């Protein structure tokens with residue numbers, strides 16, 4: 001599930017991580033956004049793009065918007081050949097989104113628990129790290 005962060009957090013993100021994030025609109029560039037990806041380059045591993053959050057408006061899901069955002073983002077960030085994200089167990093749409101991305105890049109996908117439920121607290125489900133890469137040239 002998607003954790004909702006404060007407006008302040010998202011605005012700060014847009015200021016400092018715009019180059020590794022993307023916003024989707026349908027057709028008209030002035031229309032309301034229908035999806036976004038927030039990402040960053042790992043400071044200790046700059047060839048790895050971490051996708052923090054990806055979301056598509058409920059009315060626009062299943063049309064390939066999220067997959068296209070991932071493709072465009074990875075192609076736009078130079079020197080990246082791995083993608084990491086975490087997914088909570090049972091988020092089928094997210095799991096399929098990232099496994100389909102791995103297939104398109106002809107890249108291995110390895111999973112491991114990154115943060116346990118105990119560590120996250122507040123009845124949060126564990127966050128399972130999905131690491132994809134290296135991408136095929």
Ligand SMILES: CC(C)(COP(=O)(O)OP(=O)(O)OC[C@H]1O[C@@H](n2cnc3c(N)ncnc32)[C@H](O)[C@@H]1OP(=O)(O)O)[C@@H](O)C(=O)NCCC(=O)NCCS
Pocket residue numbers: 001002003052053054055056057060061062063064065066067068091092093094096097100
């Ligand atoms: C996850 C999410 C971003 C996917 O967005 P989307 O635009 O509908 O995804 P796409 O249309 O690009 O589909 C990507 C793949 O997932 C599959 N998929 C989409 N929804 C699915 C579902 N509910 N169950 C299973 N597979 C699903 C698609 O068929 C596609 O696979 P394919 O390439 O093999 O056909 C969207 O469901 C969402 O916003 N969920 C709520 C927020 C969330 O949980 N975000 C992730 C945690 S940060």
